[in-house]
Amino acid sequence: MKRKLMLIGAALAFSAGAALAQDKTDVTIVLNEEVDLMEPCMATRSNIGRVVLQNINETLTELDVRGDKGLMPRLAESWEQLDGGVWRFHLRKGAKFSDGSDFDSADVEHTLKRTFSEKIVCESARYFAGMNLTYKVVDANTIDISSDPAQPILPLLLTLIPIVPSDTPEEFIRNPVGTGPYALTEWNVGENIVLTRRDDYWGEKPAVTKANYVVRGDAAVRAAMVAAGEADIAPTIADIDATNPETDFAYPNSETLYLRLDHSKPPLDDIRVRKALNMAIDKQAFIGTLLPAGTVEAVAMVPPTTLGWNGDIKPIPFDLEGAKKLLAEARADGVDVDQKIELVGRLNNYPNSTEVMEALQSMLADAGLNVDLKIYEVAEFEKLYSKPFPEDRAPQLVAAMHDNSRGDPVFSMYYKYHTEGTQSGISNPKVDEAIAAATAASGKEREKLWSDLFAYLYEDQVNDVMLFHMVGIARVATRLNWRPTIATNSSLQLSEIGFN
Numbered sequence: 001m002k003r004k005l006m007l008i009g010a011a012l013a014f015s016a017g018a019a020l021a022q023d024k025t026d027v028t029i030v031l032n033e034e035v036d037l038m039e040p041c042m043a044t045r046s047n048i049g050r051v052v053l054q055n056i057n058e059t060l061t062e063l064d065v066r067g068d069k070g071l072m073p074r075l076a077e078s079w080e081q082l083d084g085g086v087w088r089f090h091l092r093k094g095a096k097f098s099d100g101s102d103f104d105s106a107d108v109e110h111t112l113k114r115t116f117s118e119k120i121v122c123e124s125a126r127y128f129a130g131m132n133l134t135y136k137v138v139d140a141n142t143i144d145i146s147s148d149p150a151q152p153i154l155p156l157l158l159t160l161i162p163i164v165p166s167d168t169p170e171e172f173i174r175n176p177v178g179t180g181p182y183a184l185t186e187w188n189v190g191e192n193i194v195l196t197r198r199d200d201y202w203g204e205k206p207a208v209t210k211a212n213y214v215v216r217g218d219a220a221v222r223a224a225m226v227a228a229g230e231a232d233i234a235p236t237i238a239d240i241d242a243t244n245p246e247t248d249f250a251y252p253n254s255e256t257l258y259l260r261l262d263h264s265k266p267p268l269d270d271i272r273v274r275k276a277l278n279m280a281i282d283k284q285a286f287i288g289t290l291l292p293a294g295t296v297e298a299v300a301m302v303p304p305t306t307l308g309w310n311g312d313i314k315p316i317p318f319d320l321e322g323a324k325k326l327l328a329e330a331r332a333d334g335v336d337v338d339q340k341i342e343l344v345g346r347l348n349n350y351p352n353s354t355e356v357m358e359a360l361q362s363m364l365a366d367a368g369l370n371v372d373l374k375i376y377e378v379a380e381f382e383k384l385y386s387k388p389f390p391e392d393r394a395p396q397l398v399a400a401m402h403d404n405s406r407g408d409p410v411f412s413m414y415y416k417y418h419t420e421g422t423q424s425g426i427s428n429p430k431v432d433e434a435i436a437a438a439t440a441a442s443g444k445e446r447e448k449l450w451s452d453l454f455a456y457l458y459e460d461q462v463n464d465v466m467l468f469h470m471v472g473i474a475r476v477a478t479r480l481n482w483r484p485t486i487a488t489n490s491s492l493q494l495s496e497i498g499f500n
Helices: 002-015 046-052 105-115 123-128 154-160 219-227 271-279 320-332 353-366 378-385 413-417 429-440 443-460
Strands: 026-031 061-063 071-073 076-081 086-091 132-139 142-148 182-188 192-197 210-215 248-261 340-346 370-376 396-403 465-476
Touching: 026 046, 026 219, 061 154, 071 076, 071 154, 076 154, 086 105, 086 154, 105 132, 105 142, 123 154, 123 413, 142 154, 219 465, 248 271, 271 320, 271 465, 340 353, 340 378, 353 370, 353 396, 370 378, 378 396, 413 429, 413 443, 429 443
Parallel strands: 026 210, 340 370, 340 396
Antiparallel strands: 061 071, 076 086, 086 142, 132 142, 182 192, 192 210, 248 396, 248 465
């Protein structure tokens, strides 16, 4: 009780009475990590997407994660496939950007050019790697978009590209302008972000008039702030702090936690070492302790709800002695398994992230590996996670979470496993060919090709250390009518929030 009172006191001091002073239709959301950019084309990163995506900047299409409507209109009212793999999108009339300018097909054309421009490195572009998009403005409210190779789920892929005005420069911006129901009105770096409801929004007027985002790295503080009435939503709290069934809601958050292995660096190029890394980790020891009950051992980069999920793949079992034996065999063949290997993590990526990393380091050390733990803020972490990788890097195990809530592996496989993938640690022609074939396929063939690739990556190649399909826990004030979804870790739409 004393600890809880101290935490509540800390929360009161940290938030400076914001919630007590706010209007009944204002909300305060307490996040787990800083928003380092407010760039719409980077909104596929969870720390940015939770603020920007569909709040400030909208996409042409939207996947329904709260019901069974599938792919829904957003800035595109309708679309159809023409001959030659061309998709025609009919755009919404009457939508305006927050600067007062009208939304039309020129904005879509510019957004696509900007997203794939060599002058700017957009996160959302990674999901289109291996494809060449072309686009043609038909009229002010119609645009044709096609892909080479042809992409049968192109409208679904476009849920990842937030639309910006046609005068947006080809460089990262600080003050995003969008067609969404909210506009950015304050960004006090390191303190808070404020979004304010727009009176001229094209769609239905949301109930929330203003959202104040603050960041607290301590999960217990985030939970205490909501309990004390100093915040309304903490999208991610720790399992140990989820003590109130009226406010605390667990949800499968579509994130997969894994260790990306860099196969270009010995000893990680040896499959025996990669197997040993998997065998040395007692994954069950994390579930219900550092990670919530309901967390699932991972065998693939995508959650089990994804097309092509292969239920025949079984997790590599914990076998410490077996791991030691494999390392001894590799050592006897001249593989330098005793050199320093870096275990790289991202600070506050999820509750207990540092403790999980420390436990992983300890387990790998028990197997006889020399592991140096390094944990970075998100901006520094990205320099190690995405290409170009530092040339002077040591062998690295990069601990990362990957989100795929859209139901198809195409959102994951190219940039995680293709030779040219921006976050890939491998170069395997067979994998490259398999990704290309599955990406271009449809129906049952697409499902089977993805399923076969999952098995090859995990069982035959042991490409990474797959850890967990994660479970998130959100704390929500009782005054709100809102519940988390599978997409909450990457997108938190204010327009979905109601008041009791």
